[in-house]
Ligand SMILES: Nc1ncnc2c1ncn2[C@@H]1O[C@H](COP(=O)(O)OP(=O)(O)OP(=O)(O)O)[C@@H](O)[C@H]1O
C-alpha cells in the first residue's frame with residue numbers, strides 16, 4: 001500500500017495548463033486535488049509568482065521511489081529543464097510524504113526536507129486533508145499556525161481557477 005502527498009508548482013508558460021497536465025498524468029491514482037494558489041516565490045531566486053496545488057495519490061503498486069519516478073515523468077512531460085536550483089520552471093513535482101515513511105536516500109528524502117516551512121505546500125494540503133500529519137513534524141494545521149505571517153500572506157487562493165480530478 002502506498003499513499004503519497006505531491007506538491008505541484010509552475011511559474012513558466014501556461015501555469016494552469018502545466019498543473020492540469022500533471023493531474024491528468026497521475027490519472028487513476030489521484031484521490032484529491034487542492035484548490036489552486038498563487039504564491040510568491042520561495043527561496044533566494046527573484047522570479048515570477050507560482051501557481052501551486054497539492055495532489056493526494058494512492059496506488060498499492062507504487063512505492064516511495066515509484067512516486068519520485070512518477071513526479072519526474074510529469075516534469076519531463078512539461079518539458080522541464082533542470083538548471084538553476086530553486087529557479088523558474090514549467091513544472092515542479094515534489095514528493096512531500098509517502099505514508100509514514102521517514103528515509104534519507106541519495107535521490108529521495110522523506111518527508112520532503114523543506115515541506116514543513118513552505119506555506120505553498122502546507123496551506124493547500126490542509127484544504128484537502130484537515131487532519132493530516134507530516135511524519136516526524138506533527139499536524140499540518142499546527143505547522144501552518146507556526147508559519148511567519150509574511151509566508152502566509154504570499155499564498156493567495158485563486159477561487160477563479162480549478163484543477164479537476166479526472
Ligand atoms: N521528497 C523529494 N521530492 C522530490 N525530489 C527529491 C525529494 N528528496 C530528494 N529529492 C531530490 O531532489 C533533487 C532536486 O529536485 P528539484 O530539482 O525538484 O529541486 P527543487 O525543486 O529545485 O528544490 P526543492 O527540493 O527545495 O523543492 C532531485 O534530483 C531529487 O532526487
Ligand SMILES: Nc1nc2c(c(=O)[nH]1)N=C(CO)CN2
Pocket residue numbers: 008009010039040041042043050052085086087092120
Ligand atoms: N511559491 C513557490 N516558490 C517556489 C516553488 C514553488 O513551487 N512555489 N518551487 C521552487 C522550486 O524549487 C522554488 N520556489
